[in-house]
Amino acid sequence: MLTIARDLVDKMVAHARADHPDEACGVIAGPVGSDRPERFIAMENAERSPTFYRFDSMEQLRVWREMDDRDEEPVVIYHSHTATEAYPSRTDIGYAAEPNAHYVLVSTKEADDVEFRSYRILDGVVTEEEVTVIQ
Amino acid sequence: MAIEVRIPTILRTYTDGAKAVEGQGGTLAQLIGDLEARHPGLKERLVDKGALRRFVNVYLNDEDVRFLGGLETPVADGDTVTVLPAVAGG
Numbered sequence: 615m616l617t618i619a620r621d622l623v624d625k626m627v628a629h630a631r632a633d634h635p636d637e638a639c640g641v642i643a644g645p646v647g648s649d650r651p652e653r654f655i656a657m658e659n660a661e662r663s664p665t666f667y668r669f670d671s672m673e674q675l676r677v678w679r680e681m682d683d684r685d686e687e688p689v690v691i692y693h694s695h696t697a698t699e700a701y702p703s704r705t706d707i708g709y710a711a712e713p714n715a716h717y718v719l720v721s722t723k724e725a726d727d728v729e730f731r732s733y734r735i736l737d738g739v740v741t742e743e744e745v746t747v748i749q
Numbered sequence: 750m751a752i753e754v755r756i757p758t759i760l761r762t763y764t765d766g767a768k769a770v771e772g773q774g775g776t777l778a779q780l781i782g783d784l785e786a787r788h789p790g791l792k793e794r795l796v797d798k799g800a801l802r803r804f805v806n807v808y809l810n811d812e813d814v815r816f817l818g819g820l821e822t823p824v825a826d827g828d829t830v831t832v833l834p835a836v837a838g839g
Contacts, residue, residue, distance in 0.1 A: 641836075665839055666838070668837035669835070669836040669837065671806045671808075671815070671833075671835070672813060674806065674835075675813070675831065703838060704839070705837070705838045705839035706839060709804060709835060709837045711757070711804065711834030712758065712834065713758060
């Protein structure tokens, strides 16, 4: 289960809306082992594409080092789908490599409604999980 | 002196859980070969058909080795090599 504060959900949705029709992506860091997303980090989509995303490798190094220095880990890794539902694509599953992360998908397919779902992706197996939004 | 190699969570099954290991070599390819001797299986997760896998980012100190010389990038004692899984998808 993913438990996440309302303002972090709002930030992910706002980022996804802002970058639409390209995919938006980012990380929410939290203390190692806490499973608590706290620090919102919007990342550059190096692909700048409506169908792909990839963290810029240099930005990723900087952000991952910063997390390391602060004893944090990527609790949430999010990206948007801009023309399809909020379900991991085959490429999403192929690349997923953070066993402790919640993979959050935001769909901006509908202009007036946002789909927001969370998954664990481990060794090619996708498991959807419940999301609890707290104030 | 040796070369420090920082290992991401997903690959720590090959290093008995260690976050960092040490190795030697004159190039990245040699360093990975040296690590493979003590951490069997690691090489296959990093290299495919003589090139770095697309799924991983490897950095020499502060540079992505893709912008240096890939597997032929020279490495030396005191360097730090960082491995991170690429974060990407569709």
